[in-house]
Amino acid sequence: MSYRPVILVIQFLCLFVKTNFSLGTGGDTISANQSLSGFSTIVSAGGVFVLGFFSPGNNENYYVGIWYQVDPSRSVVWIANREKPVSYYSQLRISDGNLVLFNEAEASIWSTNVNSTSSSVQAVLRDDGNLVLIDGSNRLKILWQSFDHPSHTFLPGNKIGYNNITKTHRVLTSWKNSTDPSRSLYTFQLNETDNSYILLWNKSISYWSSGPWNGHNFRSIPGTLEVVYNLRFESNKNESYFTYSVKNTTMISRVFLDVSGQLKRYNWLSASKKWDFGGSHPSQQCEVYSFCGAYSLCDEKSLPFCRCLTGFHPKFQSEWDLKEYSNGCIRKTELQCRDDSADKVGGDIFLEIPYITLPENNQSLRAGTIQDCESKCLRMCSCIAYAHNSSGCSFWTEDLVNLKQLNAHDSNSKSLHIRLAASEFQDHKNKTSKFLKSKLLHVMLGTMAAAVLVLSIACSVYYQRRKKQTKSQGDKKKILEKQEVLLYDTEKQIANFMKLGQFREDERKGIDVPFVALESIIVATDNFSDANKLGKGGFGSVYKGKFPGGQEIAIKRLSSGSGQGLEEFKNEVTLIAKLQHRNLVRLLGYCVEKEEKLLLYEYMPNKSLNSFIFDQTLCVRLNWELRFDIILGIARGLLYLHHDSRLRIIHRDLKTSNVLLDEEMIPKISDFGLARIFGGKQTEASTRRVVGTYGYMAPEYALDGLFSIKSDVFSFGVMLLEMVSGKRNTGFYQSEETLSLLGYAWKLWKDNKVWDLVDATLSASCNANELMRCVNVGLLCVQEDPSDRPTMPNVVFMLGNETASLSNPKQPAFISWKSPFTSTSSSKPLSVNELTTSIVQGR
Numbered sequence: 001m002s003y004r005p006v007i008l009v010i011q012f013l014c015l016f017v018k019t020n021f022s023l024g025t026g027g028d029t030i031s032a033n034q035s036l037s038g039f040s041t042i043v044s045a046g047g048v049f050v051l052g053f054f055s056p057g058n059n060e061n062y063y064v065g066i067w068y069q070v071d072p073s074r075s076v077v078w079i080a081n082r083e084k085p086v087s088y089y090s091q092l093r094i095s096d097g098n099l100v101l102f103n104e105a106e107a108s109i110w111s112t113n114v115n116s117t118s119s120s121v122q123a124v125l126r127d128d129g130n131l132v133l134i135d136g137s138n139r140l141k142i143l144w145q146s147f148d149h150p151s152h153t154f155l156p157g158n159k160i161g162y163n164n165i166t167k168t169h170r171v172l173t174s175w176k177n178s179t180d181p182s183r184s185l186y187t188f189q190l191n192e193t194d195n196s197y198i199l200l201w202n203k204s205i206s207y208w209s210s211g212p213w214n215g216h217n218f219r220s221i222p223g224t225l226e227v228v229y230n231l232r233f234e235s236n237k238n239e240s241y242f243t244y245s246v247k248n249t250t251m252i253s254r255v256f257l258d259v260s261g262q263l264k265r266y267n268w269l270s271a272s273k274k275w276d277f278g279g280s281h282p283s284q285q286c287e288v289y290s291f292c293g294a295y296s297l298c299d300e301k302s303l304p305f306c307r308c309l310t311g312f313h314p315k316f317q318s319e320w321d322l323k324e325y326s327n328g329c330i331r332k333t334e335l336q337c338r339d340d341s342a343d344k345v346g347g348d349i350f351l352e353i354p355y356i357t358l359p360e361n362n363q364s365l366r367a368g369t370i371q372d373c374e375s376k377c378l379r380m381c382s383c384i385a386y387a388h389n390s391s392g393c394s395f396w397t398e399d400l401v402n403l404k405q406l407n408a409h410d411s412n413s414k415s416l417h418i419r420l421a422a423s424e425f426q427d428h429k430n431k432t433s434k435f436l437k438s439k440l441l442h443v444m445l446g447t448m449a450a451a452v453l454v455l456s457i458a459c460s461v462y463y464q465r466r467k468k469q470t471k472s473q474g475d476k477k478k479i480l481e482k483q484e485v486l487l488y489d490t491e492k493q494i495a496n497f498m499k500l501g502q503f504r505e506d507e508r509k510g511i512d513v514p515f516v517a518l519e520s521i522i523v524a525t526d527n528f529s530d531a532n533k534l535g536k537g538g539f540g541s542v543y544k545g546k547f548p549g550g551q552e553i554a555i556k557r558l559s560s561g562s563g564q565g566l567e568e569f570k571n572e573v574t575l576i577a578k579l580q581h582r583n584l585v586r587l588l589g590y591c592v593e594k595e596e597k598l599l600l601y602e603y604m605p606n607k608s609l610n611s612f613i614f615d616q617t618l619c620v621r622l623n624w625e626l627r628f629d630i631i632l633g634i635a636r637g638l639l640y641l642h643h644d645s646r647l648r649i650i651h652r653d654l655k656t657s658n659v660l661l662d663e664e665m666i667p668k669i670s671d672f673g674l675a676r677i678f679g680g681k682q683t684e685a686s687t688r689r690v691v692g693t694y695g696y697m698a699p700e701y702a703l704d705g706l707f708s709i710k711s712d713v714f715s716f717g718v719m720l721l722e723m724v725s726g727k728r729n730t731g732f733y734q735s736e737e738t739l740s741l742l743g744y745a746w747k748l749w750k751d752n753k754v755w756d757l758v759d760a761t762l763s764a765s766c767n768a769n770e771l772m773r774c775v776n777v778g779l780l781c782v783q784e785d786p787s788d789r790p791t792m793p794n795v796v797f798m799l800g801n802e803t804a805s806l807s808n809p810k811q812p813a814f815i816s817w818k819s820p821f822t823s824t825s826s827s828k829p830l831s832v833n834e835l836t837t838s839i840v841q842g843r
Contacts, residue, residue, distance in 0.1 A: 030123040031136070035093035036064070043069060046127040048252075049077075053088070057179030061085030064092055064101055064110070065181075066129055066146070068252060070268065075275065077129055077153040077254060078146050081110040082181040099123045099133055099144075112144040129155045151181070153256040154188075156229075161241025162192045170241070174257040186261040186288075190240060195233065197242060199263060199281070199288075205360075207289035208263075208282045213242075221281070227793040228267075229253070250803045253278075261288035269800055271770055272629060276636075276800060279644060283580075290401040293328020297356065299405035309403075310351055311420040328401075333421040337381040350374055350386070350417040357404045358387055358414045359396060367393035374417065385418045513573065516600055518593040521545060521555060528557065534607065535657075544603065552603040553588060556671075557596070569597045572673045579645055583637030585660055585670035601670065605663050609719075610656035613726055613759075623765040626665060627723050631774060632799055633667040634659055638716055639792040641669075642709045650676045650707055654715035655696045656722060676707070695730030699813040700786055710786035713795065714813070717781025721745050724774055726759030742782050743815030749779060769802060779809035 028045045030036065041052035050069045053062045054076060064080040080092075081101055089104040097116030101109045112123075112133050120136030121143070133144040147158050152174050154160055162169050171189040175181045185202045197210040197218065211219025213233040217226060225231065230245045246253050252268035262285070265278035285291060285305050286298035292306035293315075299305060308314060312329035336347025365386075367373040373393035377383040382397040406413040524545030525532045534542045540558040547553060558569060569592075576587045589600040609630065612618045622630075641649040652674040660668045698714035700706040718729050721741060729741040739747060748757050754775050758766060777798050783789050788810055790798070798804045 028125050030092065030094060030099065032094045032119070032121070035091045037091045038088060042125050044125045044127045044129075048127045049125055049129045051125045051131060053090070053092075055088075056181060059179065060087065062088055062090060063181060066125070066131060068268070070252070070270070070273070071275075072273070075254075076181070077151075077155060077256070078131070079151045079181050080146075082151055082175075082183065084109050094121055094123065097121050097143075114144045116143055128157045130157070153254055155255075156245045156253060157243060159239075159241040159243045160188070160190065160197070161234075161239055162190045163239050165238055172257040172263075174261065175259050177259050184259065184261075185290075186257060188257045188263055190242070192240060195235060195240060199257075199261065201261070201289040205289050207261075207287060210281075227791075228797055248797075248801050248804060251801055260285060261291055267800065269632070270802060271767065271800075272625070272632075276632070277582075286404045290328075292403075294399035294401050295329040295331075297353075297403045297405050301405075309353065309400075309418060311418070328399075331421075333423055335381075335384075335419060335421050336423065337378075347422050348378065348419050349422045350377075351420050352415055352417050353403075354415045355406050355408055355410070355413040356416055357402070357406065357412060358394070358416060359385075359400045359402055361398050362387075362394040362396055365393040365395055377417075377419070383419065385416055387414055387416050389414075513587050514589045516589040516591050516598075518591050518596055518598075520547070521591055521598055521600075524553070525555060535611075545600070554601045554603045556599040556601065558598070569599070569673065572599060572671075572675075575647075575649070575675055575677070576672045578647065579641070579649070579672075581637055581640045581645070582666065583633045583668055584640070585668040602662075604660035604668065606661035606665060608657045609659040609661060609667065609723075610728075612661070613656065613723055614728060619726055619759065620761050622761075624762050624767055624771070625765060627762070628767070628770055628774070630659075630661075630665065630667045631720060631723060632796070634669065634716065634719065635792060635796045635799060637667070637669045638712060639796050642712065642792050647677050648709075650709060651712050651715075652676060652701075652707055653693055653696075654712055654719065655693050656719055659719070695728070698786065699784055708786065709791065710789045713781050713789045713792065714786075716792075716795070717778045717789075717812075718742070720774055720778035720781065721757075724759065724771065724778065725757050726761065740814050742812040745775065745779060746809075746812050746815055749775065749809070773799065773802075773804075773806065776806045776809065779812060780807065782812040783810045784813040785810070 028042055030042060036042065036052060038053065041050050043050050047069055049066050051064070051066050054065050054067070054074055055062050056076075063076075063082065063085055065076040066078040067074045067076045086101065086103045086109055090109070091102050093100065093102070095102075095108075097118060098112045098114060098121070100111045103109050114133065116133075116135070118135045118137065121133060122136050123131060123133050124139075125131050129146075131146040132142050135141050135143060147155075148170065150158060150160065150170060150172055152172050154172055160170055160172065169189045171187045173183045173188075174186040176184045187200045187203060189198065189200065190196075191198045191206075191209070194212050196212050198206045199208040200206055208220075210221055217231060218233075228247060228251075230247060231242075232244065233242045234240065252270075253266070255263065255265050258264045258280075262280040262282060264280045266275040267278055268274075269276045282288065284300055286300045292298045295312045296306050296308050299307065308329035311332055313332055315327045315330050365373065365376050367376055367388065370388040373386050373388040373395075376393065377386040377395050380395070380397075383395045384397060385400055386393055386395040388394075400416075400418065403416070522528070524547050525543045528541075528543055532544045534544050534554065536542070540556060543555045543557060545553045545555045569590075573587070573590045576584070585604070586602045587599065588602060591598040591600070606612075612622050613627075638651070638654070641651060649672070651669065651672065653671060654669070658669065658671040660670050662668060694702070696715040696718050698707075698711035701711045718741075722729055725741065725745070727741055745757055748754055754772060757775065758771060762771075777790075777795060780788075780790055780798075781795065798806055
């Protein structure tokens with residue numbers, strides 16, 4: 001008989017006794033007769049925060065922390081003993097007027113460390129996440145508070161700043177990695193010289209700044225934050241600090257310094273019970289100083305971001321997780337340099353690393369040529385790398401850090417020559433040397449040369465005959481199968497293979513994606529066969545291509561007779577490559593050859609949104625929870641285009657067929673051929689060339705050529721109502737009153753019969769509050785006057801918050817099914833000027 005279950009029960013009972021009666025009390029206070037241990041916790045009075053023990057990574061190390069009660073993943077916002085983990089059997093209790101953490105051996109590990117003579121000290125967890133130590137006889141007197149000792153999270157109401165009296169900073173410090181909350185080298189703090197906030201590496205090197213406070217916001221922080229948050233900066237003779245609060249008091253928000261070295265912002269979505277990413281600073285991972293560690297390159301256009309330089313390997317291969325902070329790389333083979341004497345130097349070579357940023361802490365040498373620079377570096381054993389330019393020679397003697405991969409056309413890109421032990425290449429050189437000295441080699445080379453010549457002639461003759469035969473038979477497929485597949489699948493190779501085609505030389509700098517040879521695309525698509533055709537739109541067809549290694553790519557082939565010409569094509573090539581967001585489709589390459597204009601995108605196995613919501617069979621797969629997630633994803637992508645990207649983008653052709661779904665049904669906005677860039681504070685423009693898709697176009701754009709962020713909002717509102725109803729706006733009408741979908745939704749809204757609008761397949765899964773909110777927001781977005789429509793920050797806020805107050809919509813545009821260009825009523829799709837109706841099935 002096994003006694004192990006009995007022993008476990010006894011241990012559990014002992015633990016229960018040891019923790020007194022604290023297990024499961026659910027109170028918000030630790031008093032003198034209480035303690036926390038094991039699974040016991042306290043909860044703030046309003047049920048917002050929890051204090052207890054947690055173990056990141058489910059290892060044997062335990063910490064005392066605070067987390068949100070609604071968050072099942074326990075995203076910790078504050079840690080007491082982040083540098084000193086304890087075991088499961090440790091206790092947190094009041095001792096000698098302090099809150100103290102004792103380990104299993106009853107040794108003090110962490111303490112609030114205040115001088116108090118009171119015998120009624122209590123620790124209270126508040127609803128703002130602040131753990132306070134108070135005198136029970138005077139609860140207003142705070143003896144100590146966790147807000148004065150933040151770890152890595154900036155909670156609303158907390159103050160991050162500088163104390164002018166004690167000359168100390170109140171800073172955030174990131175975790176070392178996801179399982180180790182001890183302090184890393186990344187900190188967030190106030191720069192008291194100009195009242196800006198900065199991110200620091202090793203407390204010395206600033207790699208991001210908020211810019212100074214302008215009275216309302218910080219210069220480098222998006223102004224859209226003011227829609228959701230109240231921001232406040234205070235500076236007086238005692239202290240300078242920044243704090244914030246959430247305008248919607250029921251909304252849960254947190255800002256924290258991630259292990260990646262980025263300051264990240266998240267909001268809790270109660271509907272989907274998950275954190276919604278709101279942005280990061282800096283926005284690019286490789287902008288974080290020394291993210292990859294020493295002797296490694298950070299490449300924003302590859303995954304993982306980090307890779308070791310040639311001749312180096314990860315310090316700790318078992319812990320080489322490049323999604324987190326990396327420990328860098330070390331040499332595979334030690335350098336052979338023994339001293340700085342010229343006649344003894346040898347065994348080392350230099351390897352050129354092109355198109356990168358140069359590391360800091362360089363020293364200078366006088367050198368006329370690159371050969372002089374290399375020779376002088378080689379004579380110094382301490383020199384580990386050099387770079388040559390017109391002004392001389394720079395060399396390095398310390399670890400090479402903060403190396404970033406750039407493209408060939410970046411004006412900041414340089415070449416670095418790193419020092420390596422030649423022994424790594426010696427075996428190859430010895431074998432080559434022996435082979436070249438062999439008499440047999442000369443015979444073999446002669447024979448091989450003759451054979452190659454004969455084979456080349458034979459292949460040439462065969463190729464010409466086959467080519468003629470193919471032309472006569474009209475069978476192109478056989479010859480294409482013989483051609484080499486020339487797919488260049490990484491952006492960093494662009495300098496080696498870009499063919500400009502119809503692009504001018506001065507336009508090449510705007511292209512950050514590779515050129516792909518036409519013959520490769522023809523082979524990958526089986527000569528654009530119907531079997532690989534994914535759909536067709538107003539500007540051409542979309543095909544599925546399969547490239548070497550099984551990589552699947554969607555290929556948009558612009559038809560020669562389409563309304564999208566070279567300018568729109570170049571617009572998409574140069575624009576979409578600069579946009580990075582999880583809800584925007586990624587452009588992988590392009591091709592301009594002969595009469596062909598082709599764009600290569602990441603392949604979306606679930607095709608487009610309209611292939612689901614308007615299909616009587618597939619629409620069942622889109623339950624309400626999934627539809628709502630898709631709606632939020634589209635809204636976040638559009639918010640990024642309008643406000644958070646480096647460029648303000650107006651899409652101008654937002655519709656369900658231009659929203660693609662990946663394998664996880666995450667929506668991605670596509671087709672930026674008609675998009676326009678707004679500069680500075682520009683918010684609207686006009687054009688005589690009206691382009692887009694009828695049914696999704698705002699009235700001011702369709703009638704007067706005026707477009708703005710509000711015209712995109714109108715298109716989003718149409719899509720929102722289509723997703724709720726499962727009906728197309730183009731082609732929908734109620735015969736009695738010839739109402740459009742917008743008019744039908746408006747009539748039902750006024751008659752308080754919104755449920756009649758809902759897709760019948762959603763009856764079992766629909767969330768009534770979310771649905772009513774979506775219809776309300778949709779109608780607000782399609783109001784006739786652009787000034788009445790909300791901006792995308794407001795749309796995202798209204799959709800993501802159950803308690804957000806929504807205004808009543810006004811009458812939408814195009815409520816009857818009549819073209820704005822004619823008085824004739826029709827249910828048939830129209831094409832006016834360059835308006836298009838699309839039957840794209842996705843890609």
